[in-house]
Amino acid sequence: MLPGPARKLLGRGKRAVAESGKTLAANVDRKRREAALPPNPKAPDSDIRLFVGPANFAGQGTTWARAAEKHLEGVKARNMQYAGGAYRFPADLEVERELLDDRVWQDRQVEYLTGGSYTHVLIEAGRPVFGTRFARNAVGDVKTLKEAGVNVGLVAHGSDVRLPSRHAETHEWSPFHERDDFFVRLEAQAKREGTLFNTFDGPTFVSTPDLLVDVPGAKWLPVVIEPERWANDQPVMERERPIVLHAPTNPRFKGTEYVEAAMQPLHDRGLIEYRRLTDIPSEEMPAAMAAADIVLEQFVLGPYSVTACEAMAAGRVVVVNVDEGVRKHVQSVTGRELPIVPADPTTIGAVVEQLVADREAARAVAVRGPEYVRAVHDGTMSSAVLGTWLKPAAS
Template structure:
């Protein structure tokens, strides 16, 4: 390290010890930020068990889990969401902080740690991602050790691609996206899942997964069903009242969901006047309920073998949901809940036949769709998820 570099580091540290308003003004322009955008530290909660969840909040799952846990006696919860740069989905969060603040504000990082370590009894860390920015040099294992040293118990929550090993997943499906040798993201996803698995093994603590296929990656984990607000998605009219049904496909990741495999079929059937295909991408979360309610059929994915948050939302709306489900996923859901998910399962190359069957027997399809809202209320409204977290984490003595 050169003398100039060392001097800059000494100056930076000195500035960071000053009051934040003064420190921001003294920083080089490219390292300044708007103090109005810095959120308050997580508050003191009035309960014996105080839970913080952070910080990815994929599909608002951190926020909704906090709301579900609050329904338990003696539990208060809050979620912190570190928003990625350029994110447009607008998911709700108790505390939302921009990536720029996480990166630039050492004051925010120190306040965040002091508040969580001093005010909370439990922390659920999502996706193996740091919740204190660079305070511990992006080392989540060090964050966990620091929290535990202050008496905070820590658990892990995995949502999907963060933990899903491409190496394992491609053994289960000929349509797995991880068979694609020319997919640039595949190796990065494998590296990420391997790192997450090592973190879990080395740090210990309960592990919760929101999709049952992740139990292949972590066999001792607990399936914690994804959560939606059923009333937010409720639709007044049943599907398939139109001659030409509306088919919605709104992938968050078109490669993983298999859009390219099914879109030729959907566009061909649309051109033939059999369906009204409506592809959607990049839509804010606030607009999705109206889009789902306006559809008859929602196609979730045909490559992963699971059903996602989008499928649960469509079931809550009483729509016909199509997704390819792996047998072990269906069997685990049925064993854990006593109910199989009311989803029309088909392979990517069977979609046209699947849609033709739905159109040919609309009464049967409507009956399947009508089971969706009750299934969501029983499995995905947060009550079951909160009980699973309480039993495996909050109520455990260690």
């Protein structure tokens, strides 16, 4: 039998070998898992390298990235979205949700965004670009990126910062008057993200002007669409029964119950043909829009959305309950009057009847839509807003 000191030394040696074996096995497993991860897009080769993500709501992360590349010299961009959303849009990087909790993917993502590949990161909706590495919002991501010398900006899309309690106080038809579980969840989210946005010491943006109430220090970053994708030569307001289209992505946020209550009687009378579209693939929407005469967008929140921009680009008559503050902000920033017919839940039916009765006036509004979209929502104005931030570090 070995002496006591020798036995201890041998024991330590065995443990060291065992630990070394475990470390080696862990490293091999990690490399295997890294190799199995979907590849990241190659980072741009340019002076300003922008990364946008991870929400891509209505495809806006993608269109903002492409607009910056198109209109800003020396800027190239990539964007990211989580996989599995209700409406799928193109993106440079789509990350499966199960990877968001994966430490190997998180480590690689941190290295990808902080290792010099990107100079600027625009974080959407307060959602983390590093998955759940730090938290379920972007506070830790912001800190990590800034410590690595990356220039960070934040952009809000809507429910991420729109405070339901405030909205209910100021909007008669707000969808937040009922204090249900939905209200409680969104209230907590808006308070959390509102704190992030309103205490952030970098640039903040909002996709619609109504959100400036919730993020007063932000700049309006207009949503971007491709006008040529929606352009068509279909006449408007020439059918005996005009086609009235409503395509709600979220019926509660669009006031669909008020739309249906107002349109069904007009449809039954034979005055219009009412069509409600749900879950239609995005590639089919241009044809559906071109086939309509009047597009009813939203009547309870206050902004005008991507759908309204698409309908204006298509030369349709667009009816939306737009806040007066939004109209004034648009006019002051763009010098243009918003070519959208106003209506609220109590007047939708009467407004549509008037449009059918006075088709000349209806066509006069519709014809102004494509020009407005080309001036405000084709990416030129949005890239100019981003250009105030996307500058070399030396400047």
